[in-house]
Amino acid sequence: MNNIRNKYAIVGVGESKRSKNSGVTPLHLALDAARAAIADAGLEAKDIDGFMSYSEGDSCTPHQVATYLGVRPGVVKEIVGGGSSTELLIADAIGLIETGQAKTVLIYRAMNGRSGMRMGGGGWSTDLLQNAFDGGSFLIPYGAGSPGQWFGLFATRHMHLNGLTQEHLGHVCTSFYEHAQRNPNAFFHGKPLTLEDYMQTAHLSSPFTKHDFCLESDEANAIIVTSAERAKDGKSTPVKIMGMAARQTVSHAHYWKNLDEVASDYVAPELYKAAGISPEDIDVASIYDCFSWVVLRQLEAYGLAPKGEVGDFVAAGNLRLNGKLPTNTAGGMLSEGYTHGMNNVLEIVRQVRHEYAGTNRQVENCEIGICTGWAGPDIAGAMILSK
Amino acid sequence: MSEETKVKYEKPIPLKTMDNTPYWDAADRHELALQKCETCNSYNHPPGPSCSNCGSVDVVWKNHGSDIQGTVYSYVVSYRPFLPGFQNDIPLVIAVIELTDLPEVKIMGNILHGNAENVTIGTAVKMVWEDVTEDRAVPQWKLA
Ligand SMILES: [Zn+2]
Numbered sequence: 438m439n440n441i442r443n444k445y446a447i448v449g450v451g452e453s454k455r456s457k458n459s460g461v462t463p464l465h466l467a468l469d470a471a472r473a474a475i476a477d478a479g480l481e482a483k484d485i486d487g488f489m490s491y492s493e494g495d496s497c498t499p500h501q502v503a504t505y506l507g508v509r510p511g512v513v514k515e516i517v518g519g520g521s522s523t524e525l526l527i528a529d530a531i532g533l534i535e536t537g538q539a540k541t542v543l544i545y546r547a548m549n550g551r552s553g554m555r556m557g558g559g560g561w562s563t564d565l566l567q568n569a570f571d572g573g574s575f576l577i578p579y580g581a582g583s584p585g586q587w588f589g590l591f592a593t594r595h596m597h598l599n600g601l602t603q604e605h606l607g608h609v610c611t612s613f614y615e616h617a618q619r620n621p622n623a624f625f626h627g628k629p630l631t632l633e634d635y636m637q638t639a640h641l642s643s644p645f646t647k648h649d650f651c652l653e654s655d656e657a658n659a660i661i662v663t664s665a666e667r668a669k670d671g672k673s674t675p676v677k678i679m680g681m682a683a684r685q686t687v688s689h690a691h692y693w694k695n696l697d698e699v700a701s702d703y704v705a706p707e708l709y710k711a712a713g714i715s716p717e718d719i720d721v722a723s724i725y726d727c728f729s730w731v732v733l734r735q736l737e738a739y740g741l742a743p744k745g746e747v748g749d750f751v752a753a754g755n756l757r758l759n760g761k762l763p764t765n766t767a768g769g770m771l772s773e774g775y776t777h778g779m780n781n782v783l784e785i786v787r788q789v790r791h792e793y794a795g796t797n798r799q800v801e802n803c804e805i806g807i808c809t810g811w812a813g814p815d816i817a818g819a820m821i822l823s824k
Numbered sequence: 825m826s827e828e829t830k831v832k833y834e835k836p837i838p839l840k841t842m843d844n845t846p847y848w849d850a851a852d853r854h855e856l857a858l859q860k861c862e863t864c865n866s867y868n869h870p871p872g873p874s875c876s877n878c879g880s881v882d883v884v885w886k887n888h889g890s891d892i893q894g895t896v897y898s899y900v901v902s903y904r905p906f907l908p909g910f911q912n913d914i915p916l917v918i919a920v921i922e923l924t925d926l927p928e929v930k931i932m933g934n935i936l937h938g939n940a941e942n943v944t945i946g947t948a949v950k951m952v953w954e955d956v957t958e959d960r961a962v963p964q965w966k967l968a
Contacts, residue, residue, distance in 0.1 A: 563836035563907055572870035574838040574848070578962055579934050581918050582907040589900035590920055597898075597945045643901040692870065693920045693930045696898050 442713060445531050446668040446675035447822070448541075449478025449661035450783040455622060455774045458552040459655035464497035466657035467547035468505055474543060474659035475506075479672025485661070487512035487533055487542035491522035491777070495554040496547050512539045520725055520778040521700075521810030522546075523660070524683045524818025530662045531678075540667060546779045547657035555653050572692060584727065585642040585650055591814055592644055592730035594696045601733060603644060605748035607635040609729040610648045610771055612756035617768030619758075619798045624652050625772040649729040651770035658779035660786070674790045676822045679805070680712030683818030700817035701738035701809065708739075712821040716740035719821070720803035721788045722764040723781035725811035726771050732756075732764070735809050739819070763788075763800045778810045789822050833956045835909030843873050846885045852961050854953040856888040858929060867929045892951035893968065894921035897930050901940040915940050921949055921965055931963070938967045 451473025453459075453466040467490070475482055488499035488510055499513040512533055516522060523544065530542035548554075566582055567573035581587065595601065614630040617623035630648060638646040668675035684707070686700045709715055716739060724732045724741075733751065736742040741762055742750035756764040767773045767784040774780050785806040793799035809819040840848045847870075850857035859871035863880035874881045899919035905911045917935040935943055936952065948968035953961040 563909075564839060566907075567836065567839045571872075574841065574844060575870045575932055577836045577907065578838045579918055579932055580835070580902060580905065580907050580910040580913070580916050581932060586900050586902055586906065586918055590898045590918070593900060594898035594945060639903065640901065641904050642906075643903075692876065693897075693932055694869070694928070696920070 440711075441531055441535070442679055442711065443677045443823075444665050445534065445662060445678045446665045447660050447678065447786050448663055448668045448671045448673050448675045449474040449476075449480065449659075450786045451475070451477050451659050452780070452783060453547075453657040455624065455654050455656040456551075457655065459549055462497065463495065463547040463549055463553070463657065464501055464505070466549070466655065467497050467502050467545050467659070470545055470547065470657035470659040471502055471506060471543055474661050477673055478661045480541070480661070482506040482508050485541050485543045486510045487514075487530060487539035489514045489526045489530065489542060489544045491516045491518035491526060491546060492548070493517060493519065493554075495549070502545065510539075512542070519812035519816070520727060521683060521812040521816050521818035523778050523782050524681055524808075524810045524820050527662055527678070527820065528681055528683060528818075534662075534664055541661060541663040543659055543661050545657055545659035546776045548776060549655045550653045550775055550777075551655050553655070583642065585645050588728050588731065588814075589642050589645055590693065591696045591699070591734070592728070595730070595734060596644060598697070599745065599747070601748045603636065604632065605733060605751055606644060606649055606729045607632050608751040608754075609726070609732045609756065610635055612751070612754070613726065613765045613769040614648075614772045615757060616766050617772035620767045620773060623768040623773040624654055625768065644730070645728060648771070651727045651775045652772070654774045654776075656774050656776050656780070658776045658783055660779070660782055674824070676786045676789045676824065679714065679821040679823050680708055680710075681818070681820035682707035682711055683810070683816075685816050699734060699738060699814040701735050701811065701819070704817045704819050705739045708819050708821060714805065714821065719762065719805050719807050721766065721785065721800045721806045722762050723769075723785040723806065723808040724764055725778055725781065725809050726765055726769040727811065729771060731811055735811065739807065739809065741807070758798075758800060763803075766798065766800060782808055785822060789824050791824070833909075835956070836907065837956055837960055838962060844871050847871055850887065851953060851963050852959060854890050854961060856890070856892050856951065856963065857885050858888060858926070859883050860886050867926060869929050869931060888925075893924040894931070894949050894951070894965070895924065896920075896935075896943060896945055896947040896949060897922040898945060899935070899943055901943075917943055919943065919949075919965065933963060933965045935965050935967065942967060
């Protein structure tokens with residue numbers, strides 16, 4: 438990508454209600470989130486001329502969302518994608534705005550992730566599953582049908598090679614659960630987790646307990662991207678995009694050939710180059726957390742903790758609000774809610790805006806935030822945001 | 825194989841596709857066949873329509889016989905049957921095995937009859953074939 442540093446901004450964020458059983462279609466959730474983001478930006482629906490979304494066959498189309506907001510946009514785009522797609526679509530939105538195809542783009546993710554189609558699987562024909570995954574006939578006959586098992590294979594090896602322990606995973610979980618206790622909208626608000634409790638919880642699929650899995654929820658989130666120039670006319674505090682990067686790596690996750698590299702390893706140098714900063718400049722983080730271990734691996738990949746000392750870094754409490762790198766400060770996908778990466782985007786925008794100023798949720802003096810996405814070990818995206 | 829064994833097998837049976845049939849046909853004969861790229865000399869596992877390393881369509885199948893040794897490259901122990909048919913195999917050890925003679929090839933399987941606590945990264949294993957129907961067999965692993 439050409440140098441787009443600080444030329445674009447996120448000007449609105451919004452969400453629907455979060456629940457275990459929304460009782461409505463993803464389209465209703467998407468419209469609620471879109472209206473909330475539009476209101477947050479101080480815009481009107483007709484100001485949005487691009488609508489984009491990602492899903493895995495469980496959502497509603499951008500065409501529908503635009504239609505029921507009463508808008509006839511120039512651009513509607515939907516992609517099949519997992520948890521790095523927010524960054525990929527923001528990059529697309531920037532491309533559209535750069536080339537004059539759109540001015541203001543709304544990106545959303547809507548899912549009945551708990552009551553509808555669950556990412557964690559269940560209820561599918563196993564023949565269908567074998568066909569659905571590349572190399573599926575080499576996984577499914579062995580009982581390996583869940584992301585917890587696939588990512589566990591990466592985690593076991595990484596932990597073995599790096600001396601990471603179950604306690605280290607536990608520190609990721611307890612830090613995020615602690616944040617959820619300050620967030621009344623978090624799924625696990627009122628359900629604190631101590632390290633002792635964590636260590637007594639049985640494995641579902643080693644090294645993961647139920648606390649290491651993200652929670653599935655019914656929810657939609659939306660964000661609005663426009664040029665920094667245009668953002669000046671808006672009513673919200675724009676959050677500038679300093680840099681972003683996203684990519685695939687050679688090793689397909691399902692090939693299991695190389696469990697030692699992940700796409701984030703390749704995204705990181707591109708990201709810091711684009712943003713013109715280094716990891717030490719980052720004040721607050723939203724790290725994709727479909728599993729606790731994924732956080733540890735990304736802290737290492739993005740240079741956010743000293744190489745080889747990621748475990749000590751989290752054990753020292755550095756992910757907590759008063760630590761060196763407050764992370765997933767709304768509770769993250771482990772304990773706030775799960776919209777395939779998007780709720781963590783909303784939170785980083787709010788932190789960098791200082792929207793929680795004067796409360797016990799605001800990270801003091803935070804100017805620069807990182808937000809990472811992870812669609813699996815083989816595809817990742819990330820962005821750096823500033824006020 | 826006995827009638828009893830046949831009706832008892834409730835786990836998914838590997839689907840043969842146009843890209844993987846030589847692998848599963850070999851497995852049915854209790855042999856390991858691997859796809860090799862003649863252009864870049866790398867092995868592709870799982871196999872595909874062309875080389876996943878360089879894109880070449882010049883791929884061939886190599887038979888590696890029945891004596892396959894490996895070590896555990898990584899593993900998980902699953903305490904919940906995420907798929908039907910595995911209820912009686914909990915805790916289920918799912919492992920990725922690095923082949924001793926071809927370390928670039930990693931093959932997923934279950935470690936049969938091995939207590940989970942005996943498995944760690946580096947544990948030596950050997951390939952065995954589980955007959956699951958009259959004419960199908962699934963490569964598996966047991967502690968060497
Ligand atoms: Zn090749």
